[in-house]
Amino acid sequence: MTRSARTRQVLIAAVLVFGVLAAAGMAGVGWYFSDQLLAPDHSSPNYDITVRAVSAPTVEMDKTTDTSRQGTFGLEWRGGHAIVGKVITTSRSTVTRNLQDADGSLHVGERVVLTTPVYQGDPEAAFGIPSDDVLIPGELGMLPAWYVPGRLRDFVIVVHGHNAPQTDGLRVVPALAKLGLPMVLIRYRNDVGAPASPDHLLHLGDTEWRDVEAAVRWALAQGATRVVLVGISMGGALVQLFMRNSSFAAKVPAVILDSPVLDWDAVINFQAARRGIPNFLVWPTEQVIRQRIGFDVMSYNQVRDAGSMRAPTLLFQDGQETFLPPEGAARLAKARPDLVEYHLFPDAGHTQEWNVDQVAYESILTSFLVRKLGIFAA
Missing domain, CATH: 3.40.50.1820 (Alpha/Beta hydrolase fold, catalytic domain)
Structure with a gap:
């Protein structure tokens, strides 16, 4: 075998190995991304906001996009629930809102989450x-x-x-x-x-x-x-x-x-963009979804x-x-x-x-x- 022939074989093998690894990588990303849509998840929420002050009928908490939005929302913490209403004041790092119908003790330092569902129970x-x-x-x-x-x-x-x-x-x-x-x-x-x-x-x-x-x-x-x-x-x-x-x-x-x-195709593309996932990984994700649940999202x-x-x-x-x-x-x-x-x-x-x-x-x-x-x- 000539040197050039051996070189071609090595290159072909390298390309094949790269192709297999790339395909496996895309399938892995597709599987992970598909799980975000397909896996039932009823776990506890992520309590990602810290309460800075409580003075009935108000609560001061970390300032985020969600906590700064005017309106009425649920407020949950481990072992408790309340309703928060109007934004009263804001500072560089905190938001103070009306607090009502608290069920459970809410303390400074408590980790809470703002929720779209306002009410609990039937x-x-x-x-x-x-x-x-x-x-x-x-x-x-x-x-x-x-x-x-x-x-x-x-x-x-x-x-x-x-x-x-x-x-x-x-x-x-x-x-x-x-x-x-x-x-x-x-x-x-x-x-x-x-x-x-x-x-x-x-x-x-x-x-x-x-x-x-x-x-x-x-x-x-x-x-x-x-x-x-x-x-x-x-x-x-x-x-x-x-x-x-x-x-x-x-x-x-x-x-x-x-x-x-x-x-659904638009949703997946939207989520990919938000998560910084390259657009070329959307198609493999949609194929993984089709394989896992038999549903063509394009339909x-x-x-x-x-x-x-x-x-x-x-x-x-x-x-x-x-x-x-x-x-x-x-x-x-x-x-x-x-x-x-x-x-x-x-x-x-x-x-x-x-x-x-x-x-x-x-x-x-x-x-x-x-x-x-x-x-x-x-």
Whole structure:
């Protein structure tokens, strides 16, 4: 063998080894990144804010983007919960806010976290609105839910977001209760207390929509004539996939979406950019997702497929997104102005439209349902 031939063989071998290592590296990154979307995570939050002073009815804490945002939020710490309201004062490093309804002792030095869900417990514990714990027969087993009775026969089913608690949907309960609408706040597969999927992975709505269908079936069995669907964040994808796939979609006279996932490919690209992951690693990640759960993320793009929409849709979108690209909502509204009523809350974070302006949010919600359902506001 000539020297040049040996050199070519060495180069070819080096290229092959590099290719194998590069492919393995991309697969590893894809697996890790896919886990951020697919792994159920109901662990305790990261208590990343320090309390600097407590003087009822105020609390002073570290200044961050979240703690500086005006509005009403939950405040959690190990063994306690409270509600924080208006920002009163700010300094270079701290924020002082109103503090109310503290359950547990809050001390200087306590590590806390600000949460979008403001209230804890079921609707009765949170608001004094009567509710029942019910079990809904689903494809994988019994699905726990909160049922709030109402005088009307139009039911509302509330679907929470990605790895979010059932309390995620409590924000809409008082306004809907005033309208007399019965509500069902569901848990779906892989939630705490709900059946796990066979692979113990989230399927990004591709299978979870069947749990929404189970809830609709249950509501109809309770006497519902029509069912309004509310989808928050990933819950929006569940709702839209239900509307695309379920034979019960004709029973839905209206849809309400709150910072919804409208395009999984766009979400993954958005998250990659936020995390400093090179764009060329997005495709391997999407292929890993397809291999792990059998779902092609490119198949779900509600903006591209806006022509298939059936129901009048109220679309809330925040302007300070950390989970998904906010411009998708505006594009959907532009694509279907005949069906989509769009409201942007520019100062809100992901799904925090109610938090930053409760009055406006509830007024818009009430007006939409009164018009689309033909009911009367109390």
